[in-house]
Amino acid sequence: MYECKSQTFNYRKLPTTSVIIAFYNEAMSTLLRTIHSVLEMSPSVLLKEIILVDDFSDKVYLKTQLETYISSLERVRLIRTNKREGLVRARLIGATYAIGDVLTFLDCHCECVTGWLEPLLERIAENETAIVCPVIDTIDWNTFEFYMQTGEPMIGGFDWRLTFQWHAVPEQERQRRKSRIDPIRSPTMAGGLFAVSKKYFEYLGTYDTGMEVWGGENLELSFRVWQCGGSLEIHPCSHVGHVFPKKAPYARPNFLQNTARAAEVWMDSYKEHFYNRNPPARKEKYGDISERIILRDRLHCKSFDWYLKNVFPDLHVPEDRPGWHGAIRSEGISSECLDYNAPDHNPTGAHLSLFGCHGQGGNQFFEYTENKEIRFNSVTELCAEVPERQTYIGMKHCPKDGTIIATNLVWEFRQDGTIFHPHSGFCVTSYRTPEGRGDVHMAPCQPSDKNQFWKFER
Numbered sequence: 001m002y003e004c005k006s007q008t009f010n011y012r013k014l015p016t017t018s019v020i021i022a023f024y025n026e027a028m029s030t031l032l033r034t035i036h037s038v039l040e041m042s043p044s045v046l047l048k049e050i051i052l053v054d055d056f057s058d059k060v061y062l063k064t065q066l067e068t069y070i071s072s073l074e075r076v077r078l079i080r081t082n083k084r085e086g087l088v089r090a091r092l093i094g095a096t097y098a099i100g101d102v103l104t105f106l107d108c109h110c111e112c113v114t115g116w117l118e119p120l121l122e123r124i125a126e127n128e129t130a131i132v133c134p135v136i137d138t139i140d141w142n143t144f145e146f147y148m149q150t151g152e153p154m155i156g157g158f159d160w161r162l163t164f165q166w167h168a169v170p171e172q173e174r175q176r177r178k179s180r181i182d183p184i185r186s187p188t189m190a191g192g193l194f195a196v197s198k199k200y201f202e203y204l205g206t207y208d209t210g211m212e213v214w215g216g217e218n219l220e221l222s223f224r225v226w227q228c229g230g231s232l233e234i235h236p237c238s239h240v241g242h243v244f245p246k247k248a249p250y251a252r253p254n255f256l257q258n259t260a261r262a263a264e265v266w267m268d269s270y271k272e273h274f275y276n277r278n279p280p281a282r283k284e285k286y287g288d289i290s291e292r293i294i295l296r297d298r299l300h301c302k303s304f305d306w307y308l309k310n311v312f313p314d315l316h317v318p319e320d321r322p323g324w325h326g327a328i329r330s331e332g333i334s335s336e337c338l339d340y341n342a343p344d345h346n347p348t349g350a351h352l353s354l355f356g357c358h359g360q361g362g363n364q365f366f367e368y369t370e371n372k373e374i375r376f377n378s379v380t381e382l383c384a385e386v387p388e389r390q391t392y393i394g395m396k397h398c399p400k401d402g403t404i405i406a407t408n409l410v411w412e413f414r415q416d417g418t419i420f421h422p423h424s425g426f427c428v429t430s431y432r433t434p435e436g437r438g439d440v441h442m443a444p445c446q447p448s449d450k451n452q453f454w455k456f457e458r
Contacts (some may be wrong), residue, residue: 001150001180001181001236001237001458003179003181003237003295004041004115004181004236004237004263005179006382007115007118007119007181007237009118009122011043011045011046012267013125014046014118014121014122014125014150015046015100015101015102015121015124015125015294016045016046016047016048016100016101016102016198016456017046017048017100017101017102017103017104017117017120017121018048018049018050018051018094018098018099018100018102018103018104018198019038019042019047019049019050019051019104019105019106020050020051020053020091020094020095020097020098020103020104020105020106021034021035021038021050021052021053021094021105021106021107021108021173021190022052022053022055022087022091022094022108022301023052023054023055023057024054024055024056024057024084024090025057025058025059025060025062025107025353026057026062026109027109028061028062028066030108030109031046031052031062031066031108031109031221032069032110033109033110033111034072034106034107034109034111035050035052035060035070035073035112036106037111037112037113038050038106038112039073039075039076039108041114041115041116041117042113042116042171043111043117043118044110046117046118046121047075047117048075048098048099048100049075049076049077049096049098049099049100050075050092051077051078051079051094051097051123051264052070052076052077052078052079053079053080053081053087053090053091053093053094054066054078054079054080054293055081055084055085055087055090056080056081056082056083056084056085057350059364064073067111070242072458077097079093079094079097081244082129084213085216086211086212086213086214086254087095087192087213087214087357088207088208088211088212088214088217089209089210091105091207092206092207092209095198095201095206097206097327098340099200099204101197101198101199102124102195102196102197102372103195103196103197103198104117104120104193104194104195105192105194105195105196106193106240107191107192107193107242109139109190109243109245110139110240110241110242110384111139111146111240111241112241113132113146113148113239113240113241113402114182114224115237115239116134116238116239116240117237117238118130118233118238119132119133119237119238120132120192120195120235120238121144122233122291123183124195124196124197125232127198127231128199128200129200129225129229129230129231130183130222130230130231130232130233131189131194131195131196131225131230131231131232132183132194132195132196132233132234132235132238132239133186133189133190133193133194133195133232133233133234133235133238134193134194134234134235134238134239135149135153135234135235135236135238135239136190136241136242137149137239137240137241138241138242138244139241139242139243139244140265141243141244141246142276144243146241147228147241148239148241149158149239151402152167152168152169152180152236153169153184153234153236154167154168154169155167155168155169155184155186155187155234155334156186156187156188156189156190156222156232156234156311157187157314157315158187158188158219158317159377159378159379159380159381160273160274160276160277160377160378161274161278161338161362161378162216162219162259162262162263162274162275162278162359163378163379164188164190164218164219165379165380166190167314169184170314173185176287178237179234181237182236183233183234183235183236184233184234184235184236185231185232185233185311186222186232186233186234187222187226187232187307187311187312187315188218188222188223188232189218189221189222189232190218191217191218192218193242195318200230203225204228204230204299205225205227205295205299206220207221208220208261208265208292210261210287210289211254211258211261211402212254212257212258213254214254215254215258215259216255216258216259216261216262217258217426219259219262219302220258220261220265220266220341223262223266223267223304224266224296224301226307226311227266227296227301227302227303227306227307228296228299228300228301228302229299229300229301242257252264256278256280256284257285257286257287258286259274259278259281259308260274260275260278260284261286261287261289263275263281264286264289265289265292265293265296266296266304266305267304268304268305270305270308270317271317272320273317273318273320276318276320276325276326276361276365276376276458277361277362277365277377278361279359279360279361279458280301280360281385295343296372313337314400316375316377316398316401318367318375318377319369319370320367320368321367321368321370322401323456324367324368324369324413325365325366325456325458326366326456326457326458327357327359327364327365327366327456327458328364328366328419328454328455328456329357329454329455329456329457330354330430330438330451330453330454331417331450331451331453331454331455332430332449332450332451332452332453333354333430333438333451334434335356335357336354336355336356336357336430336438337353337354337355337356337357337358338352338353338354338364338366338428338454339353339354339355339363339364339438340352340353340363340364340376340382340395341353341355341363342363342378342379342380342382342395343451349392350395351392351395352384352393352394352395352440352441353439353440354430354437354438354440355438361378362378363378365377365378366384368411368413368456370409371410372405372409372411372412373398373405373410373411374407374411374419376395376420380397381397381398382395382396382397382398383395383396383398383399383405383409384407384409384411385398385406385408386401386408386421386423386424386426386442387408388408389409390442391426391441391442391443392441392442393428393440393441393442396400396409396412398434406421407422408423410422410423413454416447416453417452417454417455418445418447418452418453418454419454421442421443425440425444425445426442426443426444426445427442427443427444427452428440428442428445428452428454429441429442429449429452430445430451430452431451
């Protein structure tokens with residue numbers, strides 16, 4: 001946007017930065033692309049160094065060949081771990097060596113563009129307690145073409161499985177900002193791309209080193225900065241491209257363990273909503289959190305209730321009334337449950353179906369609210385509906401809390417075990433397809449039809 005291009009900066013008043021890039025078995029081409037883009041797109045007076053942290057890679061080209069290449073580059077340092085540490089601890093190793101005023105963390109498959117750094121450093125000079133993220137643009141996985149976002153950036157959120165989600169900027173945040181280039185407050189960060197004052201990062205307790213390999217650290221740090229007096233922002237004038245791999249380059253088995261750890265430390269009683277939607281997480285061994293609890297007390301951090309009301313008020317807080325949330329099992333096809341497998345490109349583009357009951361929450365977790373909605377809140381907040389003159393059960397975005405719900409979204413769980421839809425006058429019915437697969441549709445209510453009997457189960 002033109003307002004960004006017209007900005008000027010007094011470099012003498014900006015802090016310096018150390019850019020920290022942790023990697024494990026990264027392709028040489030993408031790693032070097034990241035390094036060169038930082039060197040070439042960052043004013044030399046602001047860039048103290050690039051610290052590369054090799055987290056025990058075993059690729060031959062990342063040994064002598066990498067060392068030889070970077071030996072000719074100024075301000076690039078390479079640190080190697082002597083065992084696999086995981087993203088969190090690898091980054092912290094880099095941070096301990098950093099000499100810049102600001103720590104700027106980047107992933108190892110990025111490309112910085114002109115003007116990416118100055119807005120981040122200027123904002124931290126204005127407010128040392130702000131963690132500031134760039135707008136994350138997409139680099140195509142197949143062609144490596146750079147696609148820069150030109151409209152309003154998205155902000156970070158999460159669902160109640162503690163999976164990161166992108167959201168549009170809420171109207172109240174638009175009203176708060178005085179200009180299109182003002183930083184945008186964001187409830188959460190996407191992950192690895194952000195700048196933070198080194199002094200403030202240490203005061204805030206750095207990363208939680210009890211987290212293993214990858215996953216959950218972005219939400220944990222997001223909750224912590226907001227609850228402990230800081231802020232998390234996205235700067236619309238800072239852009240960094242990111243390659244989103246088709247599949248994870250290495251195993252990430254600790255995601256549930258890490259998110260359970262974040263929930264235990266920061267979410268207070270709201271952690272039950274997370275556990276309800278991730279039953280296996282209740283059995284996760286998330287390690288000793290006593291030091292993190294002490295940190296929370298020492299920093300006089302606010303409650304998660306405060307966070308929801310003041311930072312992420314648009315997030316629907318589930319009711320999870322006893323007996324009215326969980327899997328909805330068919331009595332007619334007793335091994336199968338209502339299931340919603342939302343397509344990635346269109347969360348409302350699939351129908352409710354039947355699938356073998358798996359007890360893992362997720363796409364088989366529903367809640368029945370006091371407004372008589374059947375809500376699904378993994379990935380996004382959706383409510384069950386029956387489109388006009390149709391017999392399938394679709395999903396649409398739920399109305400905002402406090403608004404009058406459409407009659408098409410009202411359901412009645414009746415005492416005889418049927419789920420009645422007053423608007424269509426039909427009942428939810430399980431059946432077998434000609435291929436023998438279980439499925440579900442709406443049909444006239446038959447009091448003796450076992451295929452119309454359902455029950456919630458944890």
